[in-house]
Amino acid sequence: MPVGVVLRKSPGVTKWAKFAWRAVCILPGADPADWKLLRTDGDVSDYHVTTVPLTIYRTDTEAYVHGLAANVPCVYVICRETSDPAKPLEVVMVTASPYEAQDYSDNGEDIVEKVMMTPQVHAWIASYVDEHHEEEAFVKRRRDKHREHKQDGIGDARISQTTDVYRAPRRAGSEPAQ
Template identity: 35%
Template sequence: MSEAALPSELTIPVAILAERRPGVTIWQSHVWRALAVLEEAPPVPAWTRLREENGREVFFAGTAEVKLHRTDTPNYKDNLEAAEPRIWVVLRDTPEGMSIQAVTVDPGEAEIYTEGPSDLIEALPLPPGLAVLLASFVATHHVEREFHKRKRDRQDIDSLGRKGRV
């Protein structure tokens, strides 16, 4: 896709691998975490167990969409300029079982999910193909905003309700 052809909003499908491993406390029988983000989904249904060894199970958790918006390019740019660009996967434990809640490349959006008591968030390496697409999106839509420091207005002493001293 050429840079000129990139729309102002873009949705990119990704596939998620998750891991379930034994818990380390008496209060948790197991622990979940997002393991990897794939650019293409394997040809199996969501939550299919792919591998099991030493009590650890790897599942194809399913597919999700990464949504890019042109107004969020400053955050995407910051992510791309980091030493290791990241993609954040949010898993949520629901009564029906574990589910993919969100996948984002926006560090600000990822931070919002840290407040949820039942959300598990994992920062994973950004897949190379997605990094190229994200860089192209930022190059097309990012507008550098000049920092403008606000200056306070001088307060008129008479407007404060005090009378001047004589």
């Protein structure tokens, strides 16, 4: 589904940042755009920055179920800073998976913005999940009895060692205390 991304430019709150940018909404089914000014209210401006595809995958339905069950279902806009002052952010992607958004936020280079999901997108994802999601039963992994090794305190049997591996190390040339 093509999704337009709207970023808001507002005055910065510190002397080091002249402006603050944040994603404020998405526009499902939007036409292509390239930093189109939508509205201005004083020092605050909203831009339709770009339109990117929102792609959902059958293997990620567990993440979508988690995201749809939130108090406020959201999509995540992933942006990167650029060196162009006219276009300071590049929208990398939009995802409905909170797990994928977490992966992008972990790298420290990307900006991940949480944006409320529109009713159209919510209905589209919910119908996809209803059709494709399959609950997986939790299966606890059990140890293999034949692979368990007896602990005798000497350590790995493949290494020749006649003393206990948990003894205190000694310095070379030092005699044990009597």
